[in-house]
Amino acid sequence: MMGLTDAFTLVCVVAGALLFLAGTVGLLRFPDTLSRLHALSKADNLGLGLIVLGLLPQQASPMGGVKLVCIWLLAQLSAATASQLIAGIAARRKPQA
């Protein structure tokens, strides 16, 4: 017998995992470096966000949940900045990518 919270967790976590798969498929199929960067930064971070969302009801303490959300926020922040830095390098090396 599966409770409602467990069902929520499973749906979110599986959706997150599928987004990771989408990121990898994008890396394989997208035509140029910058497009592959799109796949990496967007799909994977949404995947991480969905997994964090799904794990929230499973936390023993509310503090653990806040910590998970903080980890996701930091990951999102660093990924947004980093993908833009990487894109800057890519464009500088190859002006018309």
Place this chain on the structure above:
Amino acid sequence: MPESLTLTALFVLLASAAGLAIVLRSAIAIEKLMAVQLLGTGGAATLLLLGAATAQPALADVALLLVLLSAFSCAAFTLGESEPPQAATKPDEPA
């Protein structure tokens, strides 16, 4: 529940590993840097899932560390790259 979380963790790990294999095969240095990003998010997701499956909250700390490391390596790579032409930031400025 723990079994399905572990299975999902395995799935994410495999997807990230396949992505790593694709990116690391490329000859372009930037795509290799993308591997660091991939390792950061994919590794963090795997660790969080495993931490929830095995009820070990300490794994969340490891996930945080992975995210931090990938952010730092990207910043370091960019600083080393952008010094010669029109550096937007002063080289000695803490990033």
Place this chain on the structure above:
Amino acid sequence: MTAPASPRQPLSWPSLLGRGLFFFALWLVLIGAAPKDWPVGLIAAAAATGASIPLWPPESRLSLTGLVRFVLRFLPQAMVAGFDVARRAFARRIAMKPGLVTYRASLRPGMAQGALCAVMSLQPGKLPVSCAASGDMRVHCLDSDASVTAELAADEAAFLRILPGDRSGA
């Protein structure tokens, strides 16, 4: 909360104190609330506050309602961006036309423009590539045919509402 005093302008202590408390709270959440660890957390919060001064001057302020509206706008878009990439990746045929689009931002280069670029890199199909001193941004788009410029302008307008009165960035 110690912070190196800037020679140019007097520091506003209340805002610095609030910032330090915020960093300390973040530290408590991430590391745990055991009192024996607090000294390390206080040092870390002080260091973070000191590091934040050159990046985000204490005088600049944020509009809270603007921030809330911005987050409400940005979160769904970040989700759409992820699903958009997933849809393209799983499509039977890769249907996209990647290209660079130039967009003239009204923000001057600096912290605010950097933040704008970071936010835009999470929007569907867009990835800022470079920001010139004139405010020209080059944005890489998965679909360079789409009405990118209008979307970018709308995003920037929403972003500007966070910074009341301070459009110079700095």
